[in-house]
Amino acid sequence: MFKLFSKDFWDVTARLILRNKIIILIAIIITTLFFSKQWDNMRFTYTEANLLPDEHEVNITYNNFLKTFGEEGNLIVLGVKDNSLFTIEKLNAWNKLSDSFKNYKEVETVISITDLQKLVKDTRNEKFNLEPFIKDSITSIEQIEILQNELFHKYPFYDNFLFNKETQTVRTAIYLNKDIVNTSARKDFVIDILIDKIETFEKDYNLDVRVSGMPYIRTLNSQNIIDEINLFVIAALLVTSIIFFFFFRSFRATFISLIVVCIGVMWTLGIIGLFNYEITVLTALIPPLIIVIGIPNCIFLINKYQHEVKLHGNKVKSLQRVITKIGNATLMTNVTTASGFATFILTESQLLKEFGVVASLSILAIFILCLLIIPIIYTFLPHPKDRHLEHLNKRWIGGFVNWMERMVKQKRITIYATSVVLLIVSIIGIYQIKISGSLVEDMPKEAEFFKDIRFFEEEFNGIMPLEFMVDTKRKKGVMKLATLKRMDELEDLIIETPELSKPISVVSLVKYSKQAYYNGNPKYYQLPTSQENSFILSYARNSSSDVDLLNNFVDSTGQYARITTFMKDIGTDKMERIEENLQNKIDKVFPKERYNVTMTGKALVFQKGTKYLVKNLAISLSLAILLISLFMAYMFRSGRMIIISLIPNLLPLLVTAGLMGYLGVPIKPSTILVFSIAFGISVDDTIHFLAKYRQELQANNWKIKVSVYGALRETGVSMFYTSIVLFFGFSVFTISSFGGTVALGALVSATLLFAMLSNLLLLPSLLLSLERSIANKEVLREPAINIIPDEDEVE
Incomplete structure (x- = not known):
């Protein structure tokens, strides 16, 4: 099967792409229109993410409770802590505001001070009657004083439900109709009715009304997620395009890359709609992720095209070589990245399954788009000008490569010592990591609804x-x-x-x-x-x-x-x-x-779900390592090379885990993703380096040192470019108002930076130190997949 991805396969693919460019462009446009039609099926989540499988004991217990007593998360509370509330005008206005919500079909019942009833003994009929604390509106200060005395001192049944007798904080309980609590009607009521009426009341009576309750929190939290999707996509496009332009100094190349990733985002949203998945905190991250992962593909393809054009000046031959020489490499790196995400499909959590499906399919889609669109667009464009190729001779890049080579040659012991120290310190930090099952910890700390929760x-x-x-x-x-x-x-x-x-x-x-x-x-x-x-x-x-x-x-x-x-x-x-x-x-x-x-209850279910996800983290990460190891084994046909390649990719993960322990970043649904994502992406650099290393070995009669330095010089620049794009691309998530998303962005960025240095310093050092055991044809047999074809193979 993998023999399909040989020189002949990519030669045929290159010819098909370049000879059928109009048909392919039309097919891409039709597919994009199809996916854009699926956007109507996208829906935003109206409940907390259920992190547990449906058949899990905790979920079964919760569902049994709901069957007996109905939805428990249907309470919205309004509260006021202000002594001036206990005046005739303001207390009547507060009671009127509370009563006004009873007129809406979305509301099941409202309990406010005016609804409080005294249970009064009827001796004649031997029964209890209910009498309201407030029969009509308040007309005198004396009535208020009696009310306060009764509420705060005589009826403990109501204490801490509608008032706090210590601080004299008063609140109103609004129970929403249980049928609409988990639907879009809840959002319409909260945004268009509840918030609007409260803001008007605050303005008219100069009172600070606090609002909370699960329906309210869910609604505003979901709205924040929706708002941040647009923010992330725009920020990711802006950051990656600026970095891309900085490297290439070409508006043309930058614009082409933006077209590709924008279509990729459209396809991603279409995939979500096609499967009728909800937009959650996790799936909201995928569109900007596709931009961040897609730009490195564009860098590899455009960089190779410009390099070939500079080499021999033939545009058509250059585009054919881009597909034949970079196609296999980008395919394998995108497959390994997609595999890191796809391992979430094998977990029993529906939330992670959906994330894994959409992310892995979207990564493969962006690879296909890059491979098709970039060469085709360049066939319509004129020959690159000299200024478009100037970046290939940047001195500072050469200085960076020379520094790496010097470190590997002269400071190998320092590299090993630093790695061992980092490993020991990280392991100590790992033991300090805590697990967080908080429903609100990741919510925006500066948002008013979060302050109201507190x-x-x-x-x-x-x-x-x-x-x-x-x-x-x-x-x-x-x-x-x-x-x-x-x-x-x-x-x-x-x-x-x-x-x-x-x-x-x-x-x-x-x-x-x-x-x-x-x-x-x-x-x-x-x-x-x-x-x-x-x-x-x-x-x-x-x-x-x-x-x-x-x-x-x-x-x-x-x-x-x-x-x-x-x-x-x-x-x-x-x-x-x-x-x-x-x-x-x-x-x-x-x-x-x-x-x-x-x-x-919701809080307990979420906490149990977090613990369950931690177990799934170990499973998904182990599967990612196993799956990618199998790829490496098949590609390089060498068990020793698998071990050598895993060391520089596992070390950054351990360093990141250690940092989480020292910085007090807990394991939670958002940060759980860091390790599988980072491993799937960082191993791409290893694949590129080892593929080029093997090619250098064959070209240099199996001389290790010459081959290592040759591979380092050849791949170091592109690895640096892509790592910088990925670092700043993932850093975009740190602008989020959600704590978990900020942690995810910062941790993945840091991990990828460590991984780049590890692959450029530790990996070549290991190859040089173990040259006797790996520098022979038996260890590095002919690969199953020749990722980077030899120069003389492509004509």
Whole structure:
């Protein structure tokens, strides 16, 4: 099969491309139009990325909870911390703002101060009635003072739900319709209605309204992703084109390269639409990635074309040689890069699978576009002028190559010592790496919605839902006093945990019922005794008022109960400790033969997903190394060469991992990608160098030193060019407002810079030091794929 990629194959390919250029251009235009039609199928994600497989135990538990109680992430909260709120005008305006949201079909219910009800004992009818705290609008300061006294001192049921009695922060809870929470209708409500009304209110009453809740955070976060796609694409085009022009000093060559990568981006977006994938934080990175990876292809092809033109002046012969001599090399390097991304397809995470599919197909597509468009466009253009070829004689590039050669000749021990020190220091750093399962850590720190998250964490201990589902294994088992007492014990531990908010459950409602039975005395806000339970529950059964409240916390059969708390944005280590403490309490309090208690919620699912991805990181990276090693083995037919080639590519990965440990950059969904991406790209330089090295060996009668220095001089310039483009190209991601994207860009850039130096200094040093064991024809047999044809093979 691989014999297809021989001299004859590329000769035929070159002739087909150059003789059928009009047909090929028309085919590219038609394909581009086809892909542009697929853009309509692209959709932006309206949920957090699910990092776990559908059949994973954590997902099954979460889905079971949703089936019983419905979507848990449908709460939006509005909050105000301002003493001036407690004036007649502003408090009425706040209540009016809250009530106004009840008129929208997207809203299921709104709970504000005006909706708070007192549970009042009706002795004559032996039932509880509900009376509002505020019957009509506020008309006097005395009413406000009574309201404050009642809310902050007499009714603990509502404490930490709609107000913080310590700071007197007040909030309103808006529950969205569960059917629209994960659809585009949520975005329309949040952007066009909610934000607009709040901004008007703030302007009219000079109050700072804080907004949070998972639907709100998701919406603005998704909008940031959408905005940054355009930013990344423009920035990547700008940076790479400036660097390209700096190297080539040719508007023509720069413009041709931009055309190629822009078409590549159009194809990438078309692939996403074709597969009906969502635009996530990861897939949003692929369009600028294609620009960054595509430009080096353009550099290799255009540089070779100009080199050939300068050599013999024949334009047609030069273009044919570009395809025959560079085609194999660019194919192999793009295949290895695509392989690094394709390994994500083999993971069980749908998020990573989609990223792997789109990225690997897009990389192969950009290779095809470069190979077809660049030679064809140059057939229509005049012969390059002398000024277009001046960059081939740059003295400073020659100085850089001379420095590398001098280092390899004279400072080999220094290179090895530096590598060993870096290795030891990096291994120490690796042991300091932490895992982060935070839902909000990567979100834009300067965004208002992120500041609001921190506000609600401080005032109400967080907005990330953590849920407990108690299965009593029998109908109406929830309202048994024994069950309520067990739930109360669990809630006591939740209250004692600083990272968790006060829990909400049927237990609170039963305590409130006892308080109401004793005429609202707050000291009776506690579970009833077995003696009290029967007559308090008889009052509750005669009341229709508690039915709606019960529906939120108990299912229709009375078998399942729900305890809801909210957690702060905490690290994985803390979360695991809290989870362990809670699980120990559950195991102790709830006998397994009578109860089944599960912990779930978005925050927990995301944290478990991050840990799962870490395992997948090891798998995907191992697969990338194995796959690329097999490529090297087939290309060079030498086991020793595989080992030699892997060392300079694995060292940069270890250095980067060490840096993450020292700089406190945790392993998380965004930074997990660094290693497979960097390895897949950096190994391209190794392939180019070793291919040229083998060619030099044959030309120089297997003389190692001459061949190493010849390969270094020949490939050093192009490796430097491409590495600089890749370094600055990936650096574009550091302008992101997402912490994870910034870390990804910085880490990949640093890794590729280390990889370039490693391939230009450590790799040649290893070849020279091990010359006796590798400098023979048995070790370097005739390759299966001749990546760089000999000069006399191409006529």
